[in-house]
Amino acid sequence: MTIVLKKMNSIDESVENNLTQWEIGPYHSSLPAPIKLSLLMDGEVVSHCSLETGFLHRGLEKVFELHSWRSSIAYVDHLDPEAAVFGELALCLGVEEIAGLAVPSRAQHIRIILAELTRVSSHLIYMVRMARVVGSETIIHYLLRDRERILDLFELLAGARFSLNFLRFGGVCADVTEGFIERVLEVCEVIRIRLKEYNDLFTFNHGFLKRTAFVAPLTSSLIRECGVTGPNARASGFSFDVRKDSPYTGYDQVDFDVPLGRGEGGSLGDVHDRFLIRLREISQSMEILKQLSETVPSGEYINSEVEKGYAIPSGEAYVRVESSRGLLGCHVVSDGSSQPARIQFRTPTVAHLMVIPKLVTGIRIEDLPVLLASLDLGIAEADR
Amino acid sequence: MNLESFWVVSWVNSIGFLSGLPEWCYAAISLLCIFFFVLIPSLVFIVFFDRKLSADLQARVGPNRAGPAGVLQPIADLLKLLQKDTRSPWGWIESLWISIHSMVLYSSLAVIPLGSLALLLDTEMSAFLPFWSALVLALGTILLGLSQGTVAGWFGGIRVAAQALSGAFPALISLLCTGVRAGGFRWTVLAGSQGFAPWSWTVASNPFQAIAFLVFVMSGLVLLGIAPLEGGQSMSDIHGGVATHLSGRRLVLFRFGRFYGFFCWSVISVVLFLGAWNLPLQFRELLVRAELYPLIGFFELVCLLMKTFCLMMVIVWIARVNPRSRVDQITDFTWKVLSPFSLSALVGAGIWAGWRAFL
Numbered sequence: 074m075t076i077v078l079k080k081m082n083s084i085d086e087s088v089e090n091n092l093t094q095w096e097i098g099p100y101h102s103s104l105p106a107p108i109k110l111s112l113l114m115d116g117e118v119v120s121h122c123s124l125e126t127g128f129l130h131r132g133l134e135k136v137f138e139l140h141s142w143r144s145s146i147a148y149v150d151h152l153d154p155e156a157a158v159f160g161e162l163a164l165c166l167g168v169e170e171i172a173g174l175a176v177p178s179r180a181q182h183i184r185i186i187l188a189e190l191t192r193v194s195s196h197l198i199y200m201v202r203m204a205r206v207v208g209s210e211t212i213i214h215y216l217l218r219d220r221e222r223i224l225d226l227f228e229l230l231a232g233a234r235f236s237l238n239f240l241r242f243g244g245v246c247a248d249v250t251e252g253f254i255e256r257v258l259e260v261c262e263v264i265r266i267r268l269k270e271y272n273d274l275f276t277f278n279h280g281f282l283k284r285t286a287f288v289a290p291l292t293s294s295l296i297r298e299c300g301v302t303g304p305n306a307r308a309s310g311f312s313f314d315v316r317k318d319s320p321y322t323g324y325d326q327v328d329f330d331v332p333l334g335r336g337e338g339g340s341l342g343d344v345h346d347r348f349l350i351r352l353r354e355i356s357q358s359m360e361i362l363k364q365l366s367e368t369v370p371s372g373e374y375i376n377s378e379v380e381k382g383y384a385i386p387s388g389e390a391y392v393r394v395e396s397s398r399g400l401l402g403c404h405v406v407s408d409g410s411s412q413p414a415r416i417q418f419r420t421p422t423v424a425h426l427m428v429i430p431k432l433v434t435g436i437r438i439e440d441l442p443v444l445l446a447s448l449d450l451g452i453a454e455a456d457r
Numbered sequence: 458m459n460l461e462s463f464w465v466v467s468w469v470n471s472i473g474f475l476s477g478l479p480e481w482c483y484a485a486i487s488l489l490c491i492f493f494f495v496l497i498p499s500l501v502f503i504v505f506f507d508r509k510l511s512a513d514l515q516a517r518v519g520p521n522r523a524g525p526a527g528v529l530q531p532i533a534d535l536l537k538l539l540q541k542d543t544r545s546p547w548g549w550i551e552s553l554w555i556s557i558h559s560m561v562l563y564s565s566l567a568v569i570p571l572g573s574l575a576l577l578l579d580t581e582m583s584a585f586l587p588f589w590s591a592l593v594l595a596l597g598t599i600l601l602g603l604s605q606g607t608v609a610g611w612f613g614g615i616r617v618a619a620q621a622l623s624g625a626f627p628a629l630i631s632l633l634c635t636g637v638r639a640g641g642f643r644w645t646v647l648a649g650s651q652g653f654a655p656w657s658w659t660v661a662s663n664p665f666q667a668i669a670f671l672v673f674v675m676s677g678l679v680l681l682g683i684a685p686l687e688g689g690q691s692m693s694d695i696h697g698g699v700a701t702h703l704s705g706r707r708l709v710l711f712r713f714g715r716f717y718g719f720f721c722w723s724v725i726s727v728v729l730f731l732g733a734w735n736l737p738l739q740f741r742e743l744l745v746r747a748e749l750y751p752l753i754g755f756f757e758l759v760c761l762l763m764k765t766f767c768l769m770m771v772i773v774w775i776a777r778v779n780p781r782s783r784v785d786q787i788t789d790f791t792w793k794v795l796s797p798f799s800l801s802a803l804v805g806a807g808i809w810a811g812w813r814a815f816l
Binding site for chain 1: 779
């Protein structure tokens, strides 16, 4: 049957087989991002799905090559606007590896604080999208209210709420403002209390469980086949976190756990597990933030070697960081000139997109928005 | 129609040259009065309180610009939507839909029980009449979805049909429960069997009636597609489904139809289970002694509407904090949970009534 479905292209054939053809996208309320799905449905069950992406392509990797090294930090913010710091971090780590630049430990602490705050804010937005697709309005406003506090922190630190443009090769752009660390601790405490509120209102709500439990579980064979990383893989019990496995920028000095999915709501790696794992990661990030905020060392916030007109020597590096969506790889090539020769990213969302056609097949059409939201697609970083 | 008792008649007759009009004129005037002086103000009131309550629950401000504390916001919205031009001219299917909608609106206005002031029609079948309106309203919504010619609209129409059918059965059965207690289906009989005090309401009379009340309210939400059980109408995969292509005036009509269904269902729930329009006995006697008969009707209407608004607000509250259920889960719930409960409530209510008759 599946072979027949894959061959089928014309409307006549779908009528013969009593199937409905439906093209959703690129812009549709059920899609979290501009992608296009061509579905064949047997009643309300999806029997075949093909995916088209690239609607948000901006030629970002080419843009890097046309501007100076320093400008590439500002451009890399647009790799994933919801979690801009991870792109900056990967790029800076790559360049530092080529140039052999040491990063002062104060700067490393500030970087991790920023990265973890970004992770929390990105996960909160993920939860907003989940709440939106299941039609739960109230929790959306609660989550956005708490995310505002994190954006306020960004504003206090970098002057911008979204594209921070804050990291520099060899450190960060500026020292933390007075009172910033105290406010980070304050926000940690608020969010820790709110997490319980979210759980009571939403996570274990019967209606939410009915919409998410047993829906579209991600199997470990599919994870290996498509290269899925990050919370989506960990929700299926796949223990891989770059922060633990190959620590960077000082994560080895931090004590934290990597939460794994346990299939409490339904089956292992289903939509509910993917949601829960984000909640748990938020509380782990809170732990990291608390530990780091209490032990920020004094000293410089940027390597003093780096001055205006600092030249990046020629060389090549590949670095990996754990972004909020998964493994973010960055391949940096320098030919010693004032502009990068090549900057290329390996983004986690590409793997998540590859999974979609396989996961969608066999689910009910009502579950499609829930499934798509649960995968945490950052289409900007996939199309780039 | 018991037009004789309706205040409109004496009021119209008092305007010299209008006296002695044919009966249908009185009926039309009465319907228009109910529409403009009860229904529209209720809509404005409910929309405002819905938005304010939702805003409070969701940690935001809500409407606060139009008029003091934003009270004029619903009117501002209405005027804005009404002046919007429609994108395309009416097709015949849309005309059919709109005529069904209007038919439902005006036909059931005559039968909804709004206290002695505005009780136009009171027959042995009164309690069943709004049902057909609800079903016709569902039919209109189905046609609206199917007429779109899109997959989303088609799915929406089919889902509304499935949902309306599954909701109608338990609703009808639980309606029978009240008739078993009251001994008839006239509005006056149903109201007369209850009192002002909460312990004299049908819902508190025995556990089976309490079950019937819950089933009746929930199945009504399913039948009419009201949040949080509006999966058929507004699942995000079909992009709003039946109402996707509506805007401006058409959207006002559609929204008003849905609000009207919600309002009617709440009024009927109050009349059947929550003490109807009964006033405290002493207060009523006081008014009777003072011969202020129109005032009795007015207070009855106010009492009924207050209870109705409270019920609607409770439903809005539940809808705001809960996720939307999937449409197949809703129909599952009505067929597998609500229907058996309604049947057992009917049997229980029957035994209870028989046992009381023997005492």
